[in-house]
Amino acid sequence: MKVEQIYTKCLAHGAYYITSNGEAAIIDPLREIQPYLDKLKKDDVQLKYIFETHFHADFVSGHLDLSGRTGAPIIYGPTAEPEFKAVIAEDGQVFELGDVTIKLIHTPGHTMESACFLLIDKDGKDTALFSGDSLFLGDVGRPDLAQKATHLSKEELAGILYESLYSKILPLSDHIIVYPGHGEGSACGKNMMKETTDTLGNQKRTNYALNQPDKESFIKAVTDGLLPPPGYFEMNAAMNKQGYEHFDNVLHREMKPLSIEDFKVKMVCENVLILDSRNHNDFACGFIPGSVNIGLDGNFAQWVGALIGNVKTPVLLVTETGKEKETVIRLGRIGFDNVSGYLDGGFDTWKNAGEKIEMIERITPEKFVTETVNNSKLIIDVRKENEYLAGHVDGAINKPLDQISQWIPDIENNSHFYMYCQGGYRSMTAASILKANGCHNFTEVRDGINGIKKFTPVRYEHS
Numbered sequence: 081m082k083v084e085q086i087y088t089k090c091l092a093h094g095a096y097y098i099t100s101n102g103e104a105a106i107i108d109p110l111r112e113i114q115p116y117l118d119k120l121k122k123d124d125v126q127l128k129y130i131f132e133t134h135f136h137a138d139f140v141s142g143h144l145d146l147s148g149r150t151g152a153p154i155i156y157g158p159t160a161e162p163e164f165k166a167v168i169a170e171d172g173q174v175f176e177l178g179d180v181t182i183k184l185i186h187t188p189g190h191t192m193e194s195a196c197f198l199l200i201d202k203d204g205k206d207t208a209l210f211s212g213d214s215l216f217l218g219d220v221g222r223p224d225l226a227q228k229a230t231h232l233s234k235e236e237l238a239g240i241l242y243e244s245l246y247s248k249i250l251p252l253s254d255h256i257i258v259y260p261g262h263g264e265g266s267a268c269g270k271n272m273m274k275e276t277t278d279t280l281g282n283q284k285r286t287n288y289a290l291n292q293p294d295k296e297s298f299i300k301a302v303t304d305g306l307l308p309p310p311g312y313f314e315m316n317a318a319m320n321k322q323g324y325e326h327f328d329n330v331l332h333r334e335m336k337p338l339s340i341e342d343f344k345v346k347m348v349c350e351n352v353l354i355l356d357s358r359n360h361n362d363f364a365c366g367f368i369p370g371s372v373n374i375g376l377d378g379n380f381a382q383w384v385g386a387l388i389g390n391v392k393t394p395v396l397l398v399t400e401t402g403k404e405k406e407t408v409i410r411l412g413r414i415g416f417d418n419v420s421g422y423l424d425g426g427f428d429t430w431k432n433a434g435e436k437i438e439m440i441e442r443i444t445p446e447k448f449v450t451e452t453v454n455n456s457k458l459i460i461d462v463r464k465e466n467e468y469l470a471g472h473v474d475g476a477i478n479k480p481l482d483q484i485s486q487w488i489p490d491i492e493n494n495s496h497f498y499m500y501c502q503g504g505y506r507s508m509t510a511a512s513i514l515k516a517n518g519c520h521n522f523t524e525v526r527d528g529i530n531g532i533k534k535f536t537p538v539r540y541e542h543s
Contacts, residue, residue: 081180081201083208085259086115087276090379091139091413092266094276096210096259098199100178105129106152107197107210108261109142111327111413116146127152129175131182133212133261134194135160135320137225137313138268138385140415143320145327157186157195163322169195180207185248187214189241190221192230196249198256206253209280212261214241215249218273220289224306225268225313234306238299246298250290254281265379267310267386310382310482311389316415319391327412334408336421338396340433343423346396352420353388356398357407358427360508364440364524366431368398368423373512376403378505381414386482387513391415397422398430440511441523445531448498448523453536458497460522462510463529467502471529471538481506484513491519500525500532 084097088110096107097119104125106116120127127150130143134157143154144164154166155175161168169175171186179202187196190213199208213221223237230237257277264274271288284290292298338346346352347370356363356371357380363373374383376399385391397419399407404422411419423430431437443451452459452473459476461468468478479487481501491497491514499522501507511524525532532538 081178083199083259084119085276086110087263088413089265090381090410092263092272092379092382093139094259094261094263098177098180098182099123099125100180100202102126103128103178105131105175105177105182106146107131108133108136108212109146111140111142111145112409113142113146113149113327116142117149120150126150128177129182130154131184131197131210132156132160132166132320133196133210133214134191135162135317136213136261137309137317137320138262138266139381139413140316140319140324142327144323148326155184157184157188157193159188160193161321174200187212187241187244187248189223189237189239189244190214191226192240194221194244198252206256208257208259209249209252210259211249213268215245215258215283215287216260216262216269216272217258217275217278217283218287219269219271220245220287220302222269222306222309223302225309225317228314229317234303235299238302239295241302242292242295242298245290249280250284252280254279254284256280258283265382267307267313267382270305270307307482310386312385312391312414315391316385319415324415325417330412330417331405331408334417334419334421335405337404337424338421339424340430340435342421343396343430346420350394350420352394352396354396354398355384355388356427356512357403358398358400360504361526362400362427363508363512364442364526366437366439367427367512368430369436369438370516371398371512372516373508375505375508376400376407376410380407381410383481383506383509384411384416385414387484387509388416392418395419398427399423401426401428438515440508440515442526443523445525445527446535448500448525448532449535452498458495460497460499461529462499462501462506471533473500473529473532473536474539476500481510484510488514488517488519493519493521496521496523498523498525501528503528503530
């Protein structure tokens with residue numbers, strides 16, 4: 081028996097590949113399925129099952145394409161109603177895989193069809209729990225995402241999740257290894273650990289949600305402090321439930337190099353978003369006016385989903401040369417299937433042709449400290465609130481990047497301000513969005529708080 085966690089950091093997502101005696105199962109696959117097909121071929125095993133823990137909201141699953149290529153059935157928990165052929169299993173149903181078995185445990189609450197999968201070895205010993213979004217490390221699945229689909233309140237869903245976890249998961253043995261659907265950085269939870277595996281026993285001791293004295297306390301704890309879900313979540317859940325275009329077709333259509341003239345025509349005639357996926361340092365030195373910078377070297381897909389929201393938005397790409405396909409794949413993971421093409425040769429082609437460019441006014445942390453010491457300059461910190469409270473520039477105002485659409489209207493373009501984040505990635509994204517919306521009177525700080533604190537103390541606060 082072999083269990084492999086396939087962790088995709090930019091989505092904070094864990095898929096799982098299990099083999100035993102010539103047979104394989106895959107749990108919660110990503111949309112690009114070729115890596116799974118390669119593993120099956122390399123290991124000379126047959127894919128017997130595709131297990132889905134629920135209708136995912138934060139990425140598009142590869143279940144349909146993978147089933148189409150291999151013939152393996154797609155398996156959901158009770159109450160799931162997909163609009164395609166699938167096996168709707170019963171609570172407690174057991175699936176044989178080589179010398180081992182996998183037991184479905186229905187754990188509604190995050191969504192009503194949510195399920196965990198318990199791996200039982202050839203000797204009948206419970207070995208691993210693939211917990212999907214029902215149980216994370218340090219947290220549990222947020223109970224507010226399925227409200228519209230279920231016509232239940234987040235409190236009612238939290239109560240259902242309590243019953244699932246406390247009656248079905250907590251009684252399991254402490255030695256079981258927990259393999260969650262997501263880790264730190266995912267918007268599917270609020271308090272996840274950076275680790276991606278743990279024992280169930282340790283989670284029983286350390287997970288705040290599993291240590292509540294009663295149901296009422298659990299409901300309050302897991303619903304408190306939930307931020308609004310990203311706009312693309314509902315659209316991804318619908319794609320996973322209803323079906324989607326074959327990803328090979330998407331890749332073939334979107335991998336279209338565009339000349340400068342063709343790129344300009346689409347800019348004007350198709351009302352597109354220009355998405356520049358280069359590193360923030362490169363973007364600062366020059367970009368096509370109106371471009372939004374979300375770098376591939378960070379949590380690209382999550383930020384695209386959070387900031388753009390609508391997966392049907394028409395997109396033109398500007399990428400680092402050679403990164404065009406990777407960019408299209410990572411957009412496709414979250415259902416952004418409306419890419420009109422990419423600028424052939426990248427930004428350098430545009431610049432060398434003498435086309436109009438813009439730049440971001442950017443200064444070093446040392447210069448920032450010199451310019452702002454002992455004065456009342458407006459300073460904006462675009463990190464999350466918990467990061468801000470853990471240490472920020474004295475006098476800085478917290479305006480998180482993921483809420484930028486709400487605070488941009490309050491920006492007065494005749495009042496200059498400084499802006500920083502942790503290391504420069506998010507502040508450059510914010511700078512690009514500000515520029516695209518006509519706000520130009522600001523200075524972005526290179527290296528963010530990581531650089532600033534080398535030259536001045538930071539202020540700490542408690543929430």
